[in-house]
Amino acid sequence: MVNPKQASIDPEAKAALREKYLLERDKRLRTDGNNQYVEIKHGFEQFLTDPHTPITERASVTDHVTFTFIGGGFAGLVTGARLKEQGITDVRVVEKGGDFGGTWYWNRYPGARCDSESHTYNFTFSKEIFENWSWPERYSKQDVILEYLNYVVEKLSLKKDMLFDNKVIKAHFDEKSSLWNIKTDKDKTFSCKYLISAVGCLSAANIPKINGLNKFKGNWYHTGKWPHTGVDFKNKRVAQIGVGSTGIQLAPEIAKSAKKLSIFQRSPNFSICLLYTSDAADE
Ligand SMILES: Cc1cc2nc3c(=O)[nH]c(=O)nc-3n(C[C@H](O)[C@H](O)[C@H](O)COP(=O)(O)OP(=O)(O)OC[C@H]3O[C@@H](n4cnc5c(N)ncnc54)[C@H](O)[C@@H]3O)c2cc1C
DSSP: OOOOHOOOOOOHHHHHHHHHHHHHHHHSOTGGGGGEEOOOOTOOOTSSSOOSOOOOOOOOOOOOEEEEEEOSSSHHHHHHHHHHTTTTTEEEEEESSSSSSSSSOOOOOOTTOOOOOOGGOOSSSSHHHTTTTTSSSOOOOOOHHHHHHHHHHHHHHOOGGGESSSSSSEEETTTTTTOOOOOOOOEEEEEEEEEEEEOOOOOSOEEEEOOTGGGGOSOOOGGGGGOOOOOOOOEEEEEEOOOSSHHHHHHHHHHHSSSEEEEEEEEEEOOOOOOOOOOOOOO
């Protein structure tokens, strides 16, 4: 319960606080928008490839399917599964990564876990799937979320409908045939009646425009493209840029072994304690 006496703030302090928040807000409202990031091409080739799964060449695809989803994350998988449930079998999920999982496939930095309670990730449309899975922790680690998706994909035999290592680079709607013509970066072309974008909002790695970054001689990493072999920070001097939800998860993990960790923070974030327990999620 809030004590009304404690809640009353001195008007001057209140105005100063408001001013402070407005200043931080202005720092975030950048007029350069997406131009604050560099395009991942020359000088940043290490981010063009999937660090987790070697590319498998697949036979060419030049057929027709009823539904195509771009993106093999939760959205593409769950909607694809629901369609199959309704008896629609020719559903194709096209994914630029080497496997399914989306966010939970790409983000493998130390400390990565969800910050909504694990059960919110449950697919509830299948009683069997729902009842035969229990989350070991209240806020699950990335690998457990991926394990859960693997369980769903196996149960519903979804993998055979997925086209991995293929980035959709063109989608053209042909008015005459009322069909979409899809092209991927691996030269796969096919048509579909319904095209659904399930590309998520956090699947593209943003590289900040920092002068000389591409010439930096030390090792540097992006949380969304973390090397699958992991990174050994023992006795290293480490600088971390950013303290959003990812940075907050990452810093304590790096600090465990690094010689020194310096964190660069543009604007502070409000964050509440995870109150982490490893109790079963359903307790
Ligand atoms: C570290 C982290 C923690 C998060 N924690 C939470 C949480 O606790 N709770 C919560 O609700 N949300 C959380 N999120 C948000 C998370 O993104 C969503 O929960 C959810 O997983 C998004 O699923 P999605 O299928 O919409 O998109 P994504 O998982 O992003 O999947 C989109 C897929 O589309 C693929 N793709 C993109 N463009 C193309 C293209 N042109 N061709 C082919 N494939 C393409 C990408 O490779 C990607 O695999 C978190 C995000 C991150 C990064």
